Structure formats: C-alpha cells, structure tokens
Amino acid sequence: MSDVSVLGLGLMGSSIAHTLIDKGYSVTVWNRTTEKAAPLTAAGGKAAFTAVEAVESSPITISVLVDSSALVECLGDDIDLTGRTIVNLATGTPADARELEQWVTKRNGLMLSGTISAYPKDIGTPVGGVNYAGPIELWNRNAEMLLALGGLSGHVGEVITDASTLDLSMLIFYMSSIAAFQEAVVFAEAFGVSPDRLVEFVRPGLPVLEREVDETVRRVESGDYTTDEATIGTFHHCMDLVWKASATIAARPIISSAARELFALGVSEGRANEIPSGAVPLLRQIRDRSQHS
C-alpha cells in the first residue's frame, strides 16, 4: 500500500506527486500515457498500470485529470470505493462537484473537492494554494498531507460545491476586471492616451474598488440601497457615454457595454437612484424570473 495515489501527470499532477514524494509520502502514480510516470518512479514513486489499480493502492487518491468525467471514465462504474477518499482537483463547475460526489458516495467512497490557485512551480511552497471543500472530519483526517501542497491551502467549506463556487465567483470578478482594463487601454489609445498614462489614473482607483467591494457586501447584508452619492443612474450615464464614444472610433466595447446593459436594466426597473450595489437584487430578480419562465 502507498500513502497516496495521484491520477493525471500533466505539469500540475507531476508537481503534486513530486511534492508528496519530497515530503516523505509513499506515492503511486498513474497517467493515460505511461512515459509521464518515468520521472516520478525515478524519484521514488510507484507506477500503477491502470487508474483502478492506483486507486486500490492507497486510502486516498488525488485526481488531477482534465475534468471529473475523465475520472469517472477511467475508473469505470463498477469500481468499489469502500473506505477510500477521492480528492478531485480538476477545475469544474459546482454542479460537476456535486455530481461526482454522488457518484463516489454511491460506490461507498468519500470525497473532497478542491480548486488549485497556484502554478505548478508553486505547489509545495508557501505561495501555493489549494482550497478544499467537503466534510470537516474527512478534511481533518487528511489535512496534514493536503496542506503540504502549498502554504495558502485550506478547508473552505463543508458543502462539496464550496471550493468551486468560491473559485468561479472570484474569477468572475478578477477575469472580467482584467478584460475591462484591456478594453480601457484600447479605448484610451484610440483617443491618443497611452497605456502608461492611463494606468496612472487607474491605479489610485484600486483602493476605491476595494472599498466599493466591501460596501457592496454591507449593503447586500443590510438590504439598504439608498445613497446620496453615485447611483445606478450615474453608472448607466457614464457607460452610455463610453458606448457613444466607442462608436466614433469603431471600437467594440464588449465588457463596458455589458456593464451599460446591467445598469440600463437597473434604470428601467426603477433603481436609478440606488447605490450601484442595487445591481445585486436586480440580478436576483432576473434570475428568479428566468427560473419561473
């Protein structure tokens, strides 16, 4: 028996397996194409011939396969997971995590669902982070090994979807904001303003953005969206000016016209005088209406 098995030996899976070997665990590895196992057996790992054999070699298996359906496919529906723990680190939706948990539970296994916020080179270092969701006692039992994958790792919730939900929510904010900055760069340069001049104006806004994020949380908790400062109407007016100006330079304002659309919906739903966080109950209304249509 090994301490742990690792399925999937891409850059990330290999880094995880190497880290666990380095930290003194006995590790069994498996990959669809066997040559990727060679550096790991050279480092002291054991190679399994099949994914099923790998899972049966250890009480706990970490899957770094491309997604949860790849895991189901290579284990097969007949596998018995009694007493075994699967830690799925494939990026996926909350629904993917829930479905896989049902599949594992049906086969008497236990599961944690994790998301990786680290580059392969950061795994096992203080700046590497893996967030895990699932039953707390299952986490406690395996925490020492799982925390070894990086200093910023932790248990984020008992509900199996929590890691994926937090990861995707954070990425909605982060990736959309980066896209918005890219659009701002192209807008500015079309009117003769270079990116380095623009960034001087954007940088002082970052602490304001943090305050706005905190303010949104407070407003959603209190349900009070009144304000005597900038409103949904103000935001809509500004994004409308952007939209008009973009038309004059033949630019396609992909992100800012989505923001314009959101705040225009706010105006048409009678929320023009609310603080911009009033977009939260607006988006809930839209969701609730679609659920019932």
Added chain:
Amino acid sequence: MSDVSVLGLGLMGSSIAHTLIDKGYSVTVWNRTTEKAAPLTAAGGKAAFTAVEAVESSPITISVLVDSSALVECLGDDIDLTGRTIVNLATGTPADARELEQWVTKRNGLMLSGTISAYPKDIGTPVGGVNYAGPIELWNRNAEMLLALGGLSGHVGEVITDASTLDLSMLIFYMSSIAAFQEAVVFAEAFGVSPDRLVEFVRPGLPVLEREVDETVRRVESGDYTTDEATIGTFHHCMDLVWKASATIAARPIISSAARELFALGVSEGRANEIPSGAVPLLRQIRDRSQHS
C-alpha cells in the same frame, strides 16, 4: 467685471461658485431658473440675467451645465468670445470636447475641458479633484483659480479630449469591475456562499489585479504576449465554466459572458496561448476591421 462666471447652479455648480466666493474671487452666476442664484448672491456673488451676460462679465467662465450642447444653446451661435476662456466641466465624450472646442475657437474664444472626480461636498477640499485638458499656457494662466476647486486637481494633457478620455477609460475599468463583483455575489449566493465569505476570497486578489494591470501596460509597450502562466485559453475555459454553471441556476451572467466572449474571440483568432493582455491587440484588430468595413 468679475473674476469668474459660473453657469449652471445644480448641486455641483453651486458648490463650485460657493468655493470660489469663499476663496475671495468675485463671481457672477447664472442658472436657467433664477431662484437657485439666491443663496449665491446672499454669499456675495452677482447674478446675471442671461448666460451671455454672465460670460461677458468675466474673462473666464466655468460651465457646469448638463452637457456641452446645453452650453451652446444658451450662449447662441452669434456670441463673440474674443479674449474669453470657457472651462467646460460637463461630463461628455471626447468627441463632445472636440466639437465644443471648435465651436469656441470659431468664436475667437479659448477652452479648457475638465472632468470632475468629486462629490459636491468635496469641491474646494483636499480630496476634491477636477482634471483639466487644453493648451498648457492657458492652463498656467488660470491654474491658481482652477486648482482652488480641490486638492487632487491638475492639468492632464494638452489635447482637449485628454480629460474625457482618461475619465471614461478609468470608468470602463472601475464601473465594469464593480458590476463584475455584483454578478459574482449573485453567483456565489445561488450556490450557498454568502457575500462576506466571497469577499474574503476576492480581497487577496486585489494586489494581483494591480500587478496584472501593470503587466498589461508593459506587455502592450513591448508587444510581447508570450507566457508560461495563465493564458487567454485558461481565461476562456474559466469563463466558460461560469457560463455553464450560471445556466444551472438560471442566472444571467451579463458581465462574465462578455468576458467569455472576448476570450473566446481570442481563442478563435489563434491567441489561446498568449497572456490575457493579448486581448489588447485583439481588440485593436476588431476595431481596425470595423473601421474598414
């Protein structure tokens, strides 16, 4: 003669006129409805009967009317602006600033175009800011008075459109990012994660966002979009997962599906392996194609 005239006595115009009176300037004011001038004449200002009379009372006129066409309308095409300076502080597009400058120049006047980044209560305080664009010698001649409107004020460029360009570009980033966070809140809560738990995950990302903004500027300057870290393909994959997950909860991912669309365009244009700042040349391509179609 007064030192300065102020057109438009809404909350902002009144605050500007009061500030100038408080700082010892002689001020003439005008508003379409005359009762708004009363508190200012009580404070020592002079009221003009028409906008034209107000402009003719001072070497420099600050317009805080709703937009530049309101200014043109109340001055009339026959006005002679020889030797007079118009400082337009109405929010508008770069094209609005350019058009108004042509209109003023044709009537022998001079013009600065400004954008206000302050609430009325901040005008005249260290945290009030007005950014001005226009000829540097015109700025130098009037800087003392214009800087009196707030400690964060300054001259941002000689091109008349610079203030509006910087303002709208900054708002593309800032308002779209806030909208993205609002969407993230609604996404997270649909999967049982509360806003205060989400914000714990978003807050550590803010310094990363700042680094990403700086990195984008460096990449656009160098034209090198190669990377061995997260790519346009990664960003597209993540936003695609968000899109799928949003469908399961009947949510309408307005901002994140715009980001998904942008990065999907990047993938289909062969930029999947580029750093996300590769969206900048992509958006330029899209713009250039529309200009020629």
